Amino acid sequence: MAQPSRQLTVILVCLLCFCLACLAPGPLVVYGANGAGNSHYELAGRYMSSRNNLHKALSSIERALAIEPENANYLVRKAEIVYEISEDEKTSFGLLDKALKLSPRNRQALTLKAKLAAQRGDQDLAVSTARLLYEGAPADADARIAYGRALVGAGKYIEGAQILEPVLKEQPRNPAVLDLMALVDEKRQNWTRAISHLNGLLEVLHGTPYARSELIARRSLAYERLGKTDLALSGLREAVKLGPTNHKFRLELISILKKTGDIAGAQKEETALKKLEADMLPF
Numbered sequence: 578m579a580q581p582s583r584q585l586t587v588i589l590v591c592l593l594c595f596c597l598a599c600l601a602p603g604p605l606v607v608y609g610a611n612g613a614g615n616s617h618y619e620l621a622g623r624y625m626s627s628r629n630n631l632h633k634a635l636s637s638i639e640r641a642l643a644i645e646p647e648n649a650n651y652l653v654r655k656a657e658i659v660y661e662i663s664e665d666e667k668t669s670f671g672l673l674d675k676a677l678k679l680s681p682r683n684r685q686a687l688t689l690k691a692k693l694a695a696q697r698g699d700q701d702l703a704v705s706t707a708r709l710l711y712e713g714a715p716a717d718a719d720a721r722i723a724y725g726r727a728l729v730g731a732g733k734y735i736e737g738a739q740i741l742e743p744v745l746k747e748q749p750r751n752p753a754v755l756d757l758m759a760l761v762d763e764k765r766q767n768w769t770r771a772i773s774h775l776n777g778l779l780e781v782l783h784g785t786p787y788a789r790s791e792l793i794a795r796r797s798l799a800y801e802r803l804g805k806t807d808l809a810l811s812g813l814r815e816a817v818k819l820g821p822t823n824h825k826f827r828l829e830l831i832s833i834l835k836k837t838g839d840i841a842g843a844q845k846e847e848t849a850l851k852k853l854e855a856d857m858l859p860f
Contacts, residue, residue: 653672
């Protein structure tokens with residue numbers, strides 16, 4: 578008889594735990610292989626969050642916190658779900674600060690706080706928080722990436738590159754690092770290195786056509802800065818084909834066509850752009 582997959586087993590356990598949660602008035606604790614107990618509410622919350630049922634996930638985490646109010650990981654999970662549901666920064670940061678008071682070096686809390694700080698434009702807080710994460714585990718790749726990302730976001734490109742380069746040597750196909758290093762190169766106008774990093778990213782990132790079109794367009798603009806007009810034009814045409822609704826790509830293509838004297842080609846793209854804009858107007 579075939580054995581069930583590990584993923585299926587985890588899902589079945591989570592569903593069973595959640596069903597028992599609805600029936601049992603008291604806490605049910607499920608023990609893993611390491612003997613550590615996790616509330617069934619927390620397990621169910623993680624499962625439902627992964628299934629995009631965020632409101633039920635929040636309810637489960639709140640029930641877990643009612644059992645273990647000083648569990649830092651539960652507080653972080655609640656902060657994450659609250660932000661995903663409502664972008665309530667005040668509540669999310671309050672929960673993260675409480676988690677960090679209980680566990681000052683909690684990596685999940687530091688990572689999420691740095692991320693949310695960057696998203697709201699508080700780059701100083703993002704850098705200082707990510708620095709704590711990095712100082713707690715300087716050899717850890719994820720900590721380095723988080724700190725490097727914060728530095729790059731704050732415009733500290735040289736410092737960010739210095740933090741990220743050791744990770745890139747160990748993980749030359751890491752998409753997050755390749756993307757950040759390409760951004761650093763673009764900001765510092767090192768177009769040859771930017772193209773190299775973007776090529777590496779295109780090799781490993783097999784996302785949506787639209788995501789690839791963004792990378793191809795970035796590479797095309799780097800080619801244009803180096804005077805490699807043919808490569809820039811062919812790349813932008815490919816980007817337009819992959820992401821036809823992105824006006825930015827077509828405008829860049831039109832600009833380069835005009836610079837090269839291809840007025841007919843530019844007019845053709847302008848006509849296509851006007852048609853696209855008309856098609857996108859509301860009825």
